[in-house]
Amino acid sequence: xxxxxxxxxSVASFAEMALFAAFCIxxxxxxxxxxxxxxxxxxxxxxxxxxxxxxxxxAVGTMFGLFRTGERKTLAVVFGRTALAMAVGVPICYVLFGxxxxxxxxxxxxxxxxxxxxxxxxxxxxxxxxxxASSVGARRTLIIGTGADALAVEEMIEKYGPxxxxxxxxxxxxxxxxxxxxxxxxxxxxxPPGLKLQAxxxxxxxxxxxxxxxxxxxxxxxxNDLLECRVSGVPVCDLSAFYERVRGEVPxxxxxxxWLIYGEGFAQSPLRRVTKRLFDVAxxxxxxxxxxxxxxxxxxxxxxxxxxxxxFTQQRVGRGGRVFNVLKLRxxxxxxxxxxxxxxATRNDARVTRVGRxxxxxxxxxxxxxxxxxxxxxxxxxxxxxxxxxxDQLREKVRFYDVRHSIKPGLTGWAQIxxxxxxxVDDAQRKLQFDLFYVKNNxxxxxxxxxxxxxxxxxxxxxxx
Numbered sequence: 001x002x003x004x005x006x007x008x009x010s011v012a013s014f015a016e017m018a019l020f021a022a023f024c025i026x027x028x029x030x031x032x033x034x035x036x037x038x039x040x041x042x043x044x045x046x047x048x049x050x051x052x053x054x055x056x057x058x059a060v061g062t063m064f065g066l067f068r069t070g071e072r073k074t075l076a077v078v079f080g081r082t083a084l085a086m087a088v089g090v091p092i093c094y095v096l097f098g099x100x101x102x103x104x105x106x107x108x109x110x111x112x113x114x115x116x117x118x119x120x121x122x123x124x125x126x127x128x129x130x131x132x133a134s135s136v137g138a139r140r141t142l143i144i145g146t147g148a149d150a151l152a153v154e155e156m157i158e159k160y161g162p163x164x165x166x167x168x169x170x171x172x173x174x175x176x177x178x179x180x181x182x183x184x185x186x187x188x189x190x191x192p193p194g195l196k197l198q199a200x201x202x203x204x205x206x207x208x209x210x211x212x213x214x215x216x217x218x219x220x221x222x223x224n225d226l227l228e229c230r231v232s233g234v235p236v237c238d239l240s241a242f243y244e245r246v247r248g249e250v251p252x253x254x255x256x257x258x259w260l261i262y263g264e265g266f267a268q269s270p271l272r273r274v275t276k277r278l279f280d281v282a283x284x285x286x287x288x289x290x291x292x293x294x295x296x297x298x299x300x301x302x303x304x305x306x307x308x309x310x311x312f313t314q315q316r317v318g319r320g321g322r323v324f325n326v327l328k329l330r331x332x333x334x335x336x337x338x339x340x341x342x343x344x345a346t347r348n349d350a351r352v353t354r355v356g357r358x359x360x361x362x363x364x365x366x367x368x369x370x371x372x373x374x375x376x377x378x379x380x381x382x383x384x385x386x387x388x389x390x391x392d393q394l395r396e397k398v399r400f401y402d403v404r405h406s407i408k409p410g411l412t413g414w415a416q417i418x419x420x421x422x423x424x425v426d427d428a429q430r431k432l433q434f435d436l437f438y439v440k441n442n443x444x445x446x447x448x449x450x451x452x453x454x455x456x457x458x459x460x461x462x463x464x465x
Contacts, residue, residue, distance in 0.1 A: 015065045017058055019128065020066070020082075020121075024054035031109035045232065049106040052096065053113060057089035062452040064088075075126065086114040090399060120223045130359055139165045141198075144221065145213035146172045149239060153212045154187060156246055168204040171206055173213045197225035201234055209236045214263070237343050249433035252399050252442070260403065266440050268407065275444055280380045283451075284373040292369050298329055298364050301355045306334065311368060314384035319408045324377040327368035328341060330428045331356025363458050381447040382410025383435040387411035390428075397425050404435040407442065414438035414446075417453040 028050035061067065066081040090110050097103035097110070140159060143150050165189040191200055200206065209229055214222065216362075230236050239254040259265075299310045313325040332351045336340050351359065359365040372378040378385070383404040388395070394401045415434035419427075438446070 016067045017062070019125065021054040021058045023120040024057050024113070024126070025050045028053045028106070028109070028113040030116055032106065034112075037307055039101060045102050046106070049097065049103070051095050053089075053106075053110070056093050056096070057085050057117070059452055060089040060092070063084035063447065063455045065453075067457060078121060078125070079118065080393070086117065089127050090114050093326060099193070105348050105410060119409075138169050140207050141165065141166050141206055142200060142209050143170050143188070144209060144211045144226075144449050146170050147213070150212040151244060153210055153239075156242075160246060167201070168206055171195075171200065177303035188192060197222055197230070201229055201232075206234060208243050209234060210398065211238045212235065212242075227430050243403060243433075244437055244440070248414065248437050249430075250436040252429055252433055252436075255400060257400075260400065272443075276379060276447070277376075278374050279444060279447065279449070284370045288367075288370040288374070291370070295329070295367055296362060298355075298359055298367075302353075302359075303356045304355055306330075309334075315388055316409065317388055317391045317405065318377055318385055320406060321391075321402070321405055324372070324385075326385060327371055329359055329365040329368060331365045363412075363454075366411060373411060377408075379408040380411045381412060381414075381438075381450050382408050383413050383438065384416060384431075384440075385409035386394060386428075393430050394425065398429045398432055399437045400436065401428075401432060404432060407439055412450060412454045414450055421439075 025047075029046060032046050032050075061081065064081045064084050066078070066085060090113075093110055094107055097107045125256050143153055151171055154170075157165050157167055169189040169191050170187075171191050197209075201209070204231075209226065211221065211226070226236050238259075240250055240256075240259055242248055243251050285385050302310050310330060311327060312330045313327060315323050316326045331353060332349075333353060356365070369378060373380055391401075413435065414437060415431040418434045419431055438450075
């Protein structure tokens with residue numbers, strides 16, 4: 001049975017982001033309208049400042065996990081994260097507004113805009129969420145299958161499904177009829193195998209059918225009934241599509257080559273490559289300039305503790321299986337691999353120095369890889385590159401592992417913000433599931449969201465060893 005993990009930023013997340021941004025814009029305009037002194041600038045400029053306020057605070061809110069839908073957030077949690085977003089975002093806006101001649105007025109009303117935004121989150125947001133949930137109605141799901149995967153799907157829907165989501169029951173497949181008691185007591189009901197699937201869908205007003213049976217050959221699935229559901233307008237999805245939508249990963253165990261071949265996504269158009277490269281160069285240049293003082297301090301700390309060398313290069317596998325040298329600040333003892341044998345780095349690895357442990361926790365040791373981004377070996381966002389010796393092992397043991405090499409490796413990635421530090425083949429397979437999601441759905445918007453979430457991971461030490 002696959003255990004649950006945090007749900008990624010999804011359609012619901014974007015809806016929450018849009019609502020929050022609307023609150024920020026309205027709050028800023030309201031603050032401007034009720035201030036005691038004349039504003040002293042055109043309405044169009046007021047809108048521009050409101051948009052800037054919304055952009056900054058929404059970005060900061062993303063870093064603090066305000067829009068993640070992988071948890072049931074209470075009003076207190078939402079208020080707390082909104083307050084953090086305001087506490088960080090308002091000073092940033094104060095500085096930015098001061099850089100333009102007409103910024104003195106908006107700077108004066110920033111505290112009011114922050115208070116109005118908090119009030120909207122407390123008073124207006126719950127009403128809008130309740131109205132939306134009641135207008136859309138409860139999403140009612142029928143699960144095909146009674147095994148471990150079926151129970152995992154039910155658990156995911158109960159924990160991370162939309163508000164009002166209901167599992168109406170389990171429908172056993174041909175191979176599971178004799179073992180249908182596996183659905184267990186206390187969960188959704190188990191329908192007798194003799195019932196017609198379409199009758200269940202109509203009787204219980206099912207909105208979606210999820211096929212959670214891995215064995216689908218030899219007439220196990222009621223294909224004609226599923227086709228009837230599909231043509232009647234009820235969506236039917238398999239495990240791969242369900243986990244991609246809900247968890248932001250693609251389970252390798254249930255993945256078929258046909259899904260990779262015929263499925264949507266995996267877009268690598270020339271426009272996407274050019275856009276990504278321009279974004280990489282601009283972002284990496286800016287980050288490298290801003291991080292130079294941190295790199296200098298880290299270099300001094302390494303020299304004081306364990307001497308030279310400070311930087312080291314290591315072979316990694318990049319796009320198309322091409323090997324390149326990655327740059328890192330040294331975090332292990334000089335003799336960590338004196339015998340020349342590649343070893344997995346493990347949590348609390350004894351080879352890591354005291355300074356190195358801090359650098360790893362804050363991801364500072366990865367900053368020299370910005371040079372790898374600038375010279376084109378890496379991208380800012382993408383699957384993390386692995387060492388050739390490990391890649392040879394993983395190709396043999398993990399299905400579809402080479403798919404992650406269809407794009408450039410990244411300084412950070414979807415797997416790095418979704419899964420903690422890994423040091424085994426099983427961990428590599430789990431991270432591959434997140435990498436497959438990114439390869440399939442990569443876009444500039446997703447890159448920006450990953451970078452924002454990376455800031456949160458670094459600030460709170462998530463995912464570090």
